[in-house]
Amino acid sequence: MPFIPHTDNDVREMLATIGAPSIDALFEEIPAALRIKSLDGIPEALTEMEVGRLMQQRASRDGRPLNFLGAGAYEHHIPAAVWAIVTRGEFYSAYTPYQAEASQGTLQLLYEYQTMMASLTGMQVSNASLYDGASALAEACLMAVRAHRKSKSARILVPASLNPTYLDVARAITEGQNLKFDVLPYEATSGTLGANPLDAYRGQDITAVVVQQPNFFGLLEDVDAIADWAQTNNALLIAVVNPLSLALLKPPGEWGTKGADIVVGDGQPFGVPLSSGGPYFGFMTTRLEHVRQMPGRIIGRTVDLDGKPGFTLTLQAREQHIRRSKATSNICTNQGLLVTAATIYMSLLGSAGLEKVAAASQTQTSTLVAALTRIKGVKLAFAGPRFHEAVLHLDRKPAEVLEALAQRGVVGGYDLSRQYPELGNALLVCATETRTDEDIEAYEKAMREVMK
Amino acid sequence: MHEPLIFTHSRTGRSAAGQYPHAAAAEVPEKFRRKQRAALPEVSELQAVRHFTRLSQLNFSIDTHFYPLGSCTMKYNPRACNQFAMLPELLGRHPLAPESASQGFLACMFELQEMLKEVTGMKGVSLTPMAGAQGEFAGVAMIRAYHRARGDMDRTEIIVPDAAHGTNPATATMCGCTVIEVPSLPNGDMDVEALQQALGPRTAGIMLTNPSTLGVFERRIQEVAKLVHEAGGLLYYDGANLNAILGKVRPGDMGFDVIHMNLHKTFSTPHGGGGPGSGAVGVGQRLLPFLPIPIVGRDGERYRWLDARDVPHTIGRLSAFMGNAGVLLRAYVYMRMLGRAGMQRVAEYAALNANYMLARLQQAGFEAAYPGRRASHEFIITLKRQAKQLGVNAMDFAKRLLDHGFHAPTTYFPLLVPECLLIEPTETEAKEELDGFVEALVAIQREAEQDPAKVKGAPYTLPVRRLDDVRAAKQLDLTYQRG
Numbered sequence: 046m047p048f049i050p051h052t053d054n055d056v057r058e059m060l061a062t063i064g065a066p067s068i069d070a071l072f073e074e075i076p077a078a079l080r081i082k083s084l085d086g087i088p089e090a091l092t093e094m095e096v097g098r099l100m101q102q103r104a105s106r107d108g109r110p111l112n113f114l115g116a117g118a119y120e121h122h123i124p125a126a127v128w129a130i131v132t133r134g135e136f137y138s139a140y141t142p143y144q145a146e147a148s149q150g151t152l153q154l155l156y157e158y159q160t161m162m163a164s165l166t167g168m169q170v171s172n173a174s175l176y177d178g179a180s181a182l183a184e185a186c187l188m189a190v191r192a193h194r195k196s197k198s199a200r201i202l203v204p205a206s207l208n209p210t211y212l213d214v215a216r217a218i219t220e221g222q223n224l225k226f227d228v229l230p231y232e233a234t235s236g237t238l239g240a241n242p243l244d245a246y247r248g249q250d251i252t253a254v255v256v257q258q259p260n261f262f263g264l265l266e267d268v269d270a271i272a273d274w275a276q277t278n279n280a281l282l283i284a285v286v287n288p289l290s291l292a293l294l295k296p297p298g299e300w301g302t303k304g305a306d307i308v309v310g311d312g313q314p315f316g317v318p319l320s321s322g323g324p325y326f327g328f329m330t331t332r333l334e335h336v337r338q339m340p341g342r343i344i345g346r347t348v349d350l351d352g353k354p355g356f357t358l359t360l361q362a363r364e365q366h367i368r369r370s371k372a373t374s375n376i377c378t379n380q381g382l383l384v385t386a387a388t389i390y391m392s393l394l395g396s397a398g399l400e401k402v403a404a405a406s407q408t409q410t411s412t413l414v415a416a417l418t419r420i421k422g423v424k425l426a427f428a429g430p431r432f433h434e435a436v437l438h439l440d441r442k443p444a445e446v447l448e449a450l451a452q453r454g455v456v457g458g459y460d461l462s463r464q465y466p467e468l469g470n471a472l473l474v475c476a477t478e479t480r481t482d483e484d485i486e487a488y489e490k491a492m493r494e495v496m497k
Numbered sequence: 498m499h500e501p502l503i504f505t506h507s508r509t510g511r512s513a514a515g516q517y518p519h520a521a522a523a524e525v526p527e528k529f530r531r532k533q534r535a536a537l538p539e540v541s542e543l544q545a546v547r548h549f550t551r552l553s554q555l556n557f558s559i560d561t562h563f564y565p566l567g568s569c570t571m572k573y574n575p576r577a578c579n580q581f582a583m584l585p586e587l588l589g590r591h592p593l594a595p596e597s598a599s600q601g602f603l604a605c606m607f608e609l610q611e612m613l614k615e616v617t618g619m620k621g622v623s624l625t626p627m628a629g630a631q632g633e634f635a636g637v638a639m640i641r642a643y644h645r646a647r648g649d650m651d652r653t654e655i656i657v658p659d660a661a662h663g664t665n666p667a668t669a670t671m672c673g674c675t676v677i678e679v680p681s682l683p684n685g686d687m688d689v690e691a692l693q694q695a696l697g698p699r700t701a702g703i704m705l706t707n708p709s710t711l712g713v714f715e716r717r718i719q720e721v722a723k724l725v726h727e728a729g730g731l732l733y734y735d736g737a738n739l740n741a742i743l744g745k746v747r748p749g750d751m752g753f754d755v756i757h758m759n760l761h762k763t764f765s766t767p768h769g770g771g772g773p774g775s776g777a778v779g780v781g782q783r784l785l786p787f788l789p790i791p792i793v794g795r796d797g798e799r800y801r802w803l804d805a806r807d808v809p810h811t812i813g814r815l816s817a818f819m820g821n822a823g824v825l826l827r828a829y830v831y832m833r834m835l836g837r838a839g840m841q842r843v844a845e846y847a848a849l850n851a852n853y854m855l856a857r858l859q860q861a862g863f864e865a866a867y868p869g870r871r872a873s874h875e876f877i878i879t880l881k882r883q884a885k886q887l888g889v890n891a892m893d894f895a896k897r898l899l900d901h902g903f904h905a906p907t908t909y910f911p912l913l914v915p916e917c918l919l920i921e922p923t924e925t926e927a928k929e930e931l932d933g934f935v936e937a938l939v940a941i942q943r944e945a946e947q948d949p950a951k952v953k954g955a956p957y958t959l960p961v962r963r964l965d966d967v968r969a970a971k972q973l974d975l976t977y978q979r980g
Contacts, residue, residue: 047839048573049846050927059853059928062860071848072745074714074871079746083837086615090836093577100830103601104586110598114591117817122517126546128583134560135553138574141771143566143907146959147899150555151770157503160976164536170975173771176627179817210817217789217813218634221641221673265529293523295531311817321602322592322818323627324773336973342771346977347969350954353499355961359969365630365667366910370676375630375667378761382769385549392503392545396534398514404523411524430526451595459593478517 047090110451111484113413115434115475116261116459117178117208118322119314121289121402122479123386124393127316131386141342141378145357146349151381152356155344158388165291165391166284166308167298168330172341174379178311179211181327182255182285183218184340184374185307188331189253189281190224191373192306192338196279198250199224204238206231206260207285209464233467236262236427236436243274251278253306257285258294262473263410263434264427265294272301281306288328289314289406290432292399307331316390317383326380326387337363340374405478406433409485413476416489422496426471433477436461439470439496446472446495453491498960500551503538504977513542536979555960556770557904563930567875567907567919568662568710570740570762575831578765582826592818596801603800606822607793609829616840617739617756618749619779623788625820629737632757632776633668633704636733638812639755639780639787640702641672643731646786646810652701652729658687660710660911662737674701681913685713685867689720696728706735707751708742708873710911711866712851712919722752731755731783736776739763740923741848741874744841754781763843764828775824786810791819846924847874850931854922857935862942866914875921877914884916889945889952891916894938896963897955901937 051059056068065071072080091099112120131137135150142148142155159171175181190199203212203226216226229242237260254275258268268284275282284297284305297305313325331339337360345359365372394402410433417423422440439446443460450457458474465471476485540548557564564571590602610622626632637655644652655669656677666676677695680688687709703725707715715721725732734748734756740763748756760766760775768774780788790811794803802819805811835843851872858878859865866877884890895905895918907919922931945952956962 046842047834048575048925049842050925051846051849055928056849059849063849063852063856065852068845068849071845071852071871074716075742075746076716076719079719079750081745081747081750084615084744084840085837087612087837087840088833090839091833093834096577096830096833097581099833100581100584100587100605100826103605104584106601107586107590107594107598109586109589110594112589112591112594114593116593118592120589120591124513124542126542130546130549130553132579133550133553135556135558136770137579137767138559138571139556139770140564140566140569140571140768144557144895144899144905145964146896146956146961147557147562147904148555148770149960150552153500153502153555154549154552154770156975156977160504161535161537163976170973176631176773177816177818180627180631180815208817210814213814214816217638217815218671220638220812221671223673265526269528291531291535293525293531294529296535299532318588318823319591320588321590321599321822322820323816324821324823325817326773333973336975343975345969346974347965347972349962349964351962353961355964357964357966357969359966359973359975362970365663367663368667369663370666370670372663372667372670375634375664375671376628377630377664378628378768378772378774380627380769380773381771382767382773385770389545389549392538392540392548393513393542394517394537395512395514395539396537397512397539398517399537400523400534401514401517404521405517407523408521430524430529447595448597451598456591456594456598 110454110456111487112456113474113476113488114456114458116473118319119477120319120479121314121477123316123318126393127386127389130389131382136385137382142358149356152344154385154388156346156356158384159344161391162328163330165288166330167296167304168308169333170336171330172339172343174384175327175329175341175376176380177323177325177327179214180218181309181329182211183215185283185309185329186215186219186224187222188307188338188340189283192335193252193281196250196252198252200227200251202227202229202246202251202254204229204231204256206238206262207255207257208261235429236264237266237429247278251280253281253283255283255285259287259290259432262427262436263431265430268300272305276301276303284308286310287314288312289399289403292396292403312387315387317386324380324383326383338373341376341379402478409476409480410435413474413485416485417492420493420496434473434475437472437474439472441470443470443472449495450491455488455491498555500548502977503540503548506540506544506548507538509539511539511541513540513545562902562904563926563934564904565906565920565922566904567921568737570921570923572765572923573925574765574767578827578830581830582823587826600800603793605826605829607795607800609825610793612832613758613777613779616743617779618747619756620782621785621788622777622779623792624777624825625789625815626757626776626778627816627820628772628774629757629759629776630664630668631815632778633664633735634671635778635789635812635815636755636757637668637672639784640731640733642787642812643784644701651699654699655701656695656703659913661704662710665704665735681711685711685870686716687721689717692721693724696724700728700730702731702733704733704735706737708738712873712876713867713870714873718751738873741844743844745844749781755784760824760828765831766824766827773821773824775821787812789813789815843924850922850924850926851876854920854931854935858938861935861939866917875919878918879914880916883945887945887949889949891918893952893955894941897941897952898937899956900958903934903937
């Protein structure tokens with residue numbers, strides 16, 4: 046029997062010890078009318094060999110197209126060492142470190158992770174992860190409402206240049222708690238927020254301002270000005286960042302005079318494969334003063350009975366298993382294994398390595414933009430400084446172009462026209478350090494054919 | 498055994514990043530530029546590999562130890578599930594890739610939805626929730642949306658049993674509901690009379706785990722379902738204990754309107770040291786319009802994403818893409834390997850192992866919290882007598898078990914059973930392992946009688962001894978500060 050070790054003899058002895066005539070008798074407390082005989086809709090078992098063949102067929106059907114799509118998930122090289130260690134059974138098949146003494150490996154790794162993320166974002170404390178970047182933003186908004194006791198409005202300003210799905214998720218998750226999201230338009234010329242939309246809210250009770258850096262169009266927002274506006278107007282600042290960009294860009298803790306209050310984002314660029322959208326992990330860092338309002342697991346260093354250092358889950362009084370209906374969040378399980386990958390990734394690359402990856406991604410995106418805008422009917426939409434994504438304007442519908450590119454083995458980018466109709470036929474493209482000059486030439490060639 | 502922090506291996510100028518060829522300088526205007534590098538470690542590849550390998554060796558895990566953590570279903574995670582979910586094409590697939598280049602992946606997801614419908618008796622499934630708690634959120638949010646769509650605005654009360662997992666009341670609060678607790682009877686069943694008192698025109702629904710967190714099957718479930726429905730409420734099934742009934746009875750048949758499944762429990766995806774989980778939700782007819790998106794649909798032979806255009810009343814998106822796709826692939830492979838018959842064996846052997854351990858422990862003099870009841874896939878031992886007579890409590894027993902090479906059961910949950918151990922062996926453990934665990938508990942009992950201080954000082958053989966949690970919370974040390 047697959048994965049069940051019992052011999053007939055075991056079963057006989059065990060039933061005798063129990064004093065039950067059969068395994069079926071163990072289910073006698075379930076009302077007979079409810080018990081089912083079989084699961085007809087489930088196919089018969091496949092052997093490991095058969096299921097392996099099936100999965101390879103399915104995988105081959107989708108193939109390995111050349112990818113120039115980002116929009117919140119980025120294809121980076123993952124050093125071989127990362128997943129070789131992540132999939133060790135001691136990490137892979139352990140659970141939440143409830144028994145700290147038997148989980149020091151996971152706990153110490155998480156403490157190291159918290160240290161790295163706090164430093165990278167320029168903040169004081171980090172939790173041990175949330176589900177993904179989008180849900181982390183939802184949690185940050187709820188946290189801001191708890192942390193900003195003087196603000197009664199639960200009103201949050203969100204730029205339209207934020208990843209629109211992040212806003213969808215924040216709305217869905219906070220729906221029952223009466224938060225109000227006001228969407229601020231971006232400047233049509235620059236693709237960034239600019240100062241004017243904020244000024245309409247001067248003097249009003251605003252709980253928090255959200256800003257994404259780089260924004261959804263890959264462009265750099267004037268985060269210093271936005272941070273200072275938030276501070277002057279007594280609003281908390283929630284930063285949404287791509288952690289890789291922080292190898293190059295000013296960390297949120299240093300934005301404006303005071304810095305951001307809560308920093309969130311998706312950790313996927315750090316050693317986590319694209320894998321159809323998950324599992325990734327959300328990160329969250331904040332100021333020490335807000336730590337008791339932070340959701341999720343937090344690891345602390347302490348000492349044992351002999352005075353030796355050790356690690357344990359701490360500040361659990363915030364959490365659902367203690368506080369129940371008054372907890373900071375219902376989150377319980379997070380994304381530990383992906384944090385394991387990211388911690389190993391950050392350790393292997395160090396700051397110098399991350400800078401290399403970030404710089405190469407930016408350079409290759411510039412090369413890509415230069416190559417594609419040589420084609421008639423393709424223009425760069427926004428000229429300002431960017432990280433590793435760019436908006437292109439096409440002379441025809443992006444959906445048709447993307448489908449035609451897919452036929453040529455190229456995943457060509459993200460169609461912005463549905464969520465941003467005002468941008469017209471806009472396409473968001475991305476290149477990372479994994480795209481060579483030859484890859485970019487291949488895209489250019491395919492695009493030329495499609496745009497004929 | 499002790500492994501220093503990785504930061505102590507760090508030396509300026511050392512790097513494992515030599516494998517990266519591109520080195521063009523970035524173009525970042527001065528005002529956006531980072532001035533000081535982050536304090537990440539600077540180590541060689543070998544140093545990193547050795548450090549994290551050593552850290553891994555400080556963990557207990559299913560692959561190394563019996564891990565009978567009650568309510569967590571720590572069963573074996575077949576390696577094939579991992580290998581086939583990590584085929585290069587699947588790892589490389591971008592979540593927003595065109596549907597035409599995603600038919601293989603979408604086929605797996607569609608079939609997973611269909612299989613989960615079959616095992617739960619529900620009418621629709623969405624795979625997007627990223628953990629059990631997010632599945633709970635989706636469930637309660639759908640219940641709220643259902644009442645609101647009917648103009649029934651006052652239904653904001655969620656009833657939970659006092660034995661419920663903490664996520665249940667926390668979820669209800671997140672959804673803007675108030676929580677009404679209903680007590681359990683001494684035999685472990687819900688107090689149906691108290692439930693009747695709690696039901697009314699403000700009832701949105703009830704959240705139940707069945708078998709309950711007390712390790713027994715809720716025998717009056719049909720009556721409970723009838724009462725809740727008659728009062729205008731809906732029934733939410735918390736799938737934490739689905740392993741106990743897989744292929745034996747289906748939540749849909751019991752009368753539940755919505756269910757979340759913990760794929761990381763019942764369908765054996767790895768727990769990963771605290772995630773990723775996956776909390777797929779299933780619904781009956783009434784809640785179909787409210788399912789979270791995206792969902793995988795099929796038009797003829799072609800699979801496609803269903804979004805807000807197809808599900809206009811959806812509660813929305815809960816993740817940036819479609820949830821923990823890689824976890825879903827592992828669950829899919831697991832279900833295909835078990836097949837129809839294998840899935841029914843899950844509950845059978847999980848119940849056999851639990852009832853066997855319960856019988857052996859009772860014969861050895863341990864006190865069951867619910868004697869006379871069949872165990873589900875787990876059961877509760879209470880050590881209140883030991884705590885009172887010997888001064889040795891459930892935590893002490895748990896810590897001493899670690900010295901015997903067993904991960905401790907869940908302790909102090911459910912909250913209403915004093916000094917409890919919630920023990921869940923799962924179907925993948927062999928009889929010898931169960932016997933070894935029983936013998937360890939018996940040995941600890943003997944030791945507690947002869948030398949209680951010894952038990953209270955446990956553990957002795959692990960990387961650290963018992964940790965000072967009070968100090969951890971009072972003198973916060975959450976990041977390493979370079980000295």
